Amino acid sequence: MATAKIEIPEKLLPVFQGEADVRGAYGGRGSAKTRSFAKMSAVRAYMWSMAGREGIILCARQFMNSLDDSSLEEIKAAIQSEPWLNDHFEIGEKYVRTKCGRVAYKFSGLDRNIDSIKSKARILLCWVDEAEPVTEEAWTKLIPTLREEDSELWVTWNPERKTSATHKRFREAKDPRFKVVEINWRDNPRFPAKLERDRQRDQRERPDQYEHIWEGGFKTVFEGAYFAASLTAAKQQGRIGRVAADPLMTVRLFVDIGGTGAKADAFALWAVQFIGKEIRVLNYYEAVGQPLASHVAWMRQQGYEPGKAKIWLPHDGATNDKVFAVSYESALRDAGYDVTVIPNQGRGAAMFRIEAARRLFPRCWFNEEPTEPGRSALGAYHEKRDPTRQIGLGPEHDWSSHGSDAFGLMCVAYEEPSGSANFSRDLNYSPLGLA
Missing domain, CATH: 3.40.50.300 (P-loop containing nucleotide triphosphate hydrolases)
Incomplete structure (x- = not known):
């Protein structure tokens, strides 16, 4: 034969x-x-x-x-x-x-x-x-x-x-x-010389895309994404890895609210700690169409209990849900949480969040595995463009925008830590020493 x-x-x-x-x-x-x-x-x-x-x-x-x-x-x-x-x-x-x-x-x-x-x-x-x-x-x-x-x-x-x-x-x-x-x-034993030149060029000039294009990695950043360069820098600088929570510090939960029902927007949440000038991004959560009780249950499972964690909501967190006559703010307060609602920044609020995030990205250290879905959202968050006139129309509202909005809310709410301790405060003495 x-x-x-x-x-x-x-x-x-x-x-x-x-x-x-x-x-x-x-x-x-x-x-x-x-x-x-x-x-x-x-x-x-x-x-x-x-x-x-x-x-x-x-x-x-x-x-x-x-x-x-x-x-x-x-x-x-x-x-x-x-x-x-x-x-x-x-x-x-x-x-x-x-x-x-x-x-x-x-x-x-x-x-x-x-x-x-x-x-x-x-x-x-x-x-x-x-x-x-x-x-x-x-x-x-x-x-x-x-x-x-x-x-x-x-x-x-x-x-x-x-x-x-x-x-x-x-x-x-x-x-x-x-x-x-x-x-x-x-x-590929017959890998062409032309492709080898292309590969090396992408490795050198487009490091944010290289892993996906040539090494079969997942697409962590998309062309034109707002945070593509910031995520690439975080990876290159070793700021994506194993990040531990400080048990003595408050966990801050920053939320982009969704809604109830299968067609509702996603509920997205970032769990972070501010340690000095370092932002430790510990965890990410996202769910679609689930009641608030499901989100609260997840927070408690992670150890983000009232007294140990505080919650920040966007301005619409104070308004009533379309299905239930209660706001996210009031419901979370009833669950025992300390809740802060960030005021509406008005027109241009989305770009304000983006610029705040770009400014603070160099301070962010990401806990790699728990934050991977959130970082995928950040890597895909991009500008919507008019294909005819080739002009920007602001951020595209898609699956990536909810996690990105919650991250931007964190950056807007971030408070610069004091550069020095307050040594002018009053001290009370007792007969046995400092009280």
């Missing part, structure tokens, strides 16, 4: 060996994961056609407005890179199929065409490339369409957030039939 040699990175060999329901790879640019999966899909198509099987290989992405947005060109290039493989395929401008016609590639976007995928018969293989933004709803609808006993799902992506549906399904899963690996530029 004739054999053929297929070149793929060594790190991907265990992914394609043996049986599996899911095969996948995640990582940064230049890893050859996309080209390798495209090539291996063609190998599978060839094997199935030789075995007399009929069906389709579905290539999907979350967003695909046309074939220009698909994996079509990548598949063509992968097949043409292997002369023996190229001999078994018919490649047209808008299609790829085996010459016998038994196996054909189809392309689909999951954001618009997910329901139509249900009607596609005999999906032998589904490969989802650029899978990071695929929603949980899309995965839930897509996976049951793979009805053949040995049909498989292949997934490739560049990670952005730990909260993504793709991360939770395929990186956090412990299923032995999931063969998923991390692969980056150093794992």
Whole structure:
């Protein structure tokens, strides 16, 4: 029997060996994961056609407005890179199929065409490339369409957030039939010299983006984000790590209030201590649609009890909730907390918070693991822009704005510590010494 040699990175060999329901790879640019999966899909198509099987290989992405947005060109290039493989395929401008016609590639976007995928018969293989933004709803609808006993799902992506549906399904899963690996530029034996120059340039000129682009790290800062440079500096200066609370000092809780109901804005909270001129950022909490009692329960679980912790609210914390005839301020006071409401700064309040945060960032030390979700919000908080006129329209109101607003509230409320002790105060003496 004739054999053929297929070149793929060594790190991907265990992914394609043996049986599996899911095969996948995640990582940064230049890893050859996309080209390798495209090539291996063609190998599978060839094997199935030789075995007399009929069906389709579905290539999907979350967003695909046309074939220009698909994996079509990548598949063509992968097949043409292997002369023996190229001999078994018919490649047209808008299609790829085996010459016998038994196996054909189809392309689909999951954001618009997910329901139509249900009607596609005999999906032998589904490969989802650029899978990071695929929603949980899309995965839930897509996976049951793979009805053949040995049909498989292949997934490739560049990670952005730990909260993504793709991360939770395929990186956090412990299923032995999931063969998923991390692969980056150093794992590619044919890493091009041009990409090496690009990599070094990004490492030098865009250190805030480098880990995500090249090393498969999560996207901690976004281009144009207000606090991108500040977060990068904090990491480089070692101010993100293990930070302990001082048990003798008050924990200050700074809140951006949300509301009740599934469509309410997020309730976000930062727990910090002011130790001298150092701001110790200890913890972060965020929840959507939960009652105030849930937030208070979390505070108590963390040891942020009345008497040990104080709460600062934005100006709307003094107004009544739309569902319940009570304000956050009064409810938290009833729970025993010392509460301060920060007055409305008026027009430009958002930018005032941003500038206050930028000014105080060099004093901030972040407790790494508990504050990671909050730092993700800070890293994504950015300006909304008019694409036509290319002008700024102020901060974008999205998932990142609630944690960022709470952080900004902390910076607005921050009080500069006194530079020296007050030695002019009165001293009371007793016969046995100082009272």
